[in-house]
Amino acid sequence: MMAGGNTVASPQANLGDLGDLDEEHRNSFIKALLRILHTEVAELTYAEILDGIPTSASYFDFYYPQEGHPAISHTELCPGILDRTRQLRDQLDPRTLHFSSSVSQM
Numbered sequence: 719m720m721a722g723g724n725t726v727a728s729p730q731a732n733l734g735d736l737g738d739l740d741e742e743h744r745n746s747f748i749k750a751l752l753r754i755l756h757t758e759v760a761e762l763t764y765a766e767i768l769d770g771i772p773t774s775a776s777y778f779d780f781y782y783p784q785e786g787h788p789a790i791s792h793t794e795l796c797p798g799i800l801d802r803t804r805q806l807r808d809q810l811d812p813r814t815l816h817f818s819s820s821v822s823q824m
Contacts, residue, residue: 734819736812748812755807762795765803769795 736744754760766772772780777789 732819733816735814735816738819744813751812755810761800761803761807764807765795765800768803768806769799
């Protein structure tokens with residue numbers, strides 16, 4: 719409880735899942751999400767996250783270079799990372815994702 723008697727809601731209290739949507743909207747969402755996750759930019763972004771460091775190309779696209787930053791010399795993903803990223807993506811079941819319940823009211 720907060721001062722003044724206000725309660726703090728659990729961050730999960732307002733979560734819903736895809737089961738809250740009708741079948742047409744649920745299927746459309748799943749299809750759209752999977753299309754996005756199969757794009758090259760999504761694959762590379764998630765691969766860099768799994769790799770633990772951006773490639774130098776990504777680093778220079780989004781950050782002001784800092785001398786000595788390890789990303790400067792990281793010119794390619796570590797071996798197997800892209801395959802592992804695709805494997806994890808292919809194992810993802812979008813029906814297990816949770817969203818703010820307000821999203822389903824849009």
